[in-house]
Amino acid sequence: MAYPIAVTIRQKYPRSLLTKLRREGRVPAVVYGKGMENELIHLEAGQVIKMLQQEGTSAIYELQYPGGKSRQVMIRELQQDRIKDKIIHIDFNEVKLDEPIDTEVYIELTGEPTGVKEGGILQHQLRSVEVRCLPADLPDRLEGEITHLAIGDTLTAGELPIPDRVELLTDPEEMVATVLPPRMERDADETEEAMDAPTETEEKE
DSSP states (O other), X not given: OOEEEEOEEOXXXXXXXXXXXXXXXXXXXXXXXXXXXXXXXXXXXXXHHHHHHHHOSSSOEEEEOTTSOEEEEEEEEEEEETTTTEEEEEEEEEXXXXXXXXXXXXXXXXXXXXXXXXXXXXXXXXOEEEEEEOGGGOOSOEEEEOTTOOTTOEEEGGGSOOOTTOEEOSOTTSEEEEEEOHHHHHHHHHHHHHHHSOOHHHHHO
């Protein structure tokens, strides 16, 4: 079931309206979709924080307009003010429940690798994979079990538990995680230190 969000239509001009909305605790947004004109909307900032905490960025949301109209959407892009730690704009993309979508799903690693217990270093290389499925079949996340990974072992995208009605678009051979030997980690540190060390010419200067 799509997560409901109450939204309000907004005007395109003047641009000062965006500043006014943000001061009032609203987040400006735009809705894109096939065969429709872009719709300018705004929604309550507290609601945005709540929906992201509960559903994340890959969920399906139901925009509920005044008058009873609604649209099924997914988040296309979030714009944030890093200094103020606020979301200042959202791009939504309308989805049709009977049409497949291509999107990314977050990977959550579970368990502690046996290789880490032996002194190895876990390297989480791939954080999400691209999939294709109907909106209703979209998983919230994919769990990658890594307890069995010994030093030198890897977990690939193709080894993730992909649901039956979901197609993996990412290369199945792409590495999600691996356990590095302790020596490799030390070598990497030593190489980095050597690169950071001043050259003979720099020392003379």
